Amino acid sequence: MADGDMRAHKRKLGKGQRGTRLLRSILDPRAWLHLLKIVNYHNYMHVAPLRHITLGSDPGISPDAVFSNAERITIGNRVLIGSRCHLWAGPSTGRIIIGDDVLFGPEVMVTAASYDYNHGSPVTDQPMNEADIVIGNxxxxxxxxxxLPGARIGDGAIIAAGAIVKGEIPPMTIAAGSPARVVGERRIAGSA
Structure with missing residues (x-):
């Protein structure tokens, strides 16, 4: 190392130091309390809501998918919901209706409600605008x-990664962007 070199280097721990660190973490009650919080969250955002969803046959739902107001969520047959997806029906009337054979990639957000932020402050104290979401087959x-609330996605449509849908997407189209707009058509091999 040259004279005056002030770069930092990662400190390497010996086996004994790593063992001590492991033992301290296992004995730390804060870690176990945090684990209880995680189990509680998983129960009230995934396990319990699944009992209230109207669910079709043969679903594939990731264990870390999150549901809110599940009594107003309808999921069709053979729907696959990827990791860390969030489906939030509105707090009072908003519904999410999903057709058959729908594929959710990871981290998809579907929300049937948003804050009416022009009615004062703070935003979280404002009423919510709700509108049903319908996703075709x-x-x-x-x-x-x-x-977003009020979206209607037609049968066979594809919504690109990162797109934001706030209106109607026609059947058999490909939509991308923010807000999402039709950028192509889906063509199925062997169909006229």
Whole structure:
């Protein structure tokens, strides 16, 4: 090392130091309390809501998918919901209706409600605007797309990764962008 070199280097721990660190973490009650919080969150955002969803046959739902107001969520047959997806029906009337054979990529957000932020402050004290979301059959919602209140997605449509849908997407189209707009058509091999 040259004279005056002030760069930092990562400190390497010996086996004994790593063992001590492991033992301290196992004995730390804060870690166990945090684990209880995680189990509680998983129960009230995934396990319990699944009992209230109207669920079709043969679903594939990731264990870390999150549901809110599940009594107003309807999921069709053979729907696959990827990791860390969030489906939030509105707090009072908003519904999410999903057709058959729909594929959710990871981290898709579907929300049937948003704050009416022009009625004062703070935003969280404001009323919510709710509108039903209807997703047709054979739809692919790619990674991290967001479906907003009132969206209608036609059968066979594809929503690109990161797209934000706030209106109507026609059947058999490909939509991308923010806000999502039609950028192409889906063509199925062998169909006229």
């Amino acid at each position: 054979d739809v692919w919602l790619a990674t991290r797309c967001i479906i």
